[in-house]
Amino acid sequence: MKSVDPQVNALFDAWSEATGRPMPFMMTFERWCFDAAKAGVTPAHVHMVVKERQKRIKAGIRYPECLLLRNFFGSEESIASVIEEAAALESKARAPSIDKGKAQVLKATARSAEPETKPARSIKEIFDSIRHAIDHGGEP
Numbered sequence: 001m002k003s004v005d006p007q008v009n010a011l012f013d014a015w016s017e018a019t020g021r022p023m024p025f026m027m028t029f030e031r032w033c034f035d036a037a038k039a040g041v042t043p044a045h046v047h048m049v050v051k052e053r054q055k056r057i058k059a060g061i062r063y064p065e066c067l068l069l070r071n072f073f074g075s076e077e078s079i080a081s082v083i084e085e086a087a088a089l090e091s092k093a094r095a096p097s098i099d100k101g102k103a104q105v106l107k108a109t110a111r112s113a114e115p116e117t118k119p120a121r122s123i124k125e126i127f128d129s130i131r132h133a134i135d136h137g138g139e140p
Helices: 006-019 027-039 043-058 076-094 100-108 123-136
Strands: none
Touching: 006 027, 006 043, 027 076, 043 076
């Protein structure tokens, strides 16, 4: 049995595929997946979170039970946890990075391997640049 909602099917299939735990689709699972889809969880989120949780299980940080379906979609708290983990992983992926070879060279020569960042600007500077753009018809 499958759901009539394709988002529900996609979430359940993504979880089954990512964890390698094929299970029969039950009505309880349908409700859990429906709530998760309604909250904004996508199959991509499920794949990312499963992959990260598997890494943490191997490292001894998490327990295998964290991959159970109920710990992904079984409650509002578990759904929120999946959304938060996915957001953190997406944010981490967007952060500027340096390739491994360059990082090794920088460390070997006692230089920082952190990507360069611009210094923070004060609110006054930001507002001044916006005012300047408005007055002169350009970009801040």
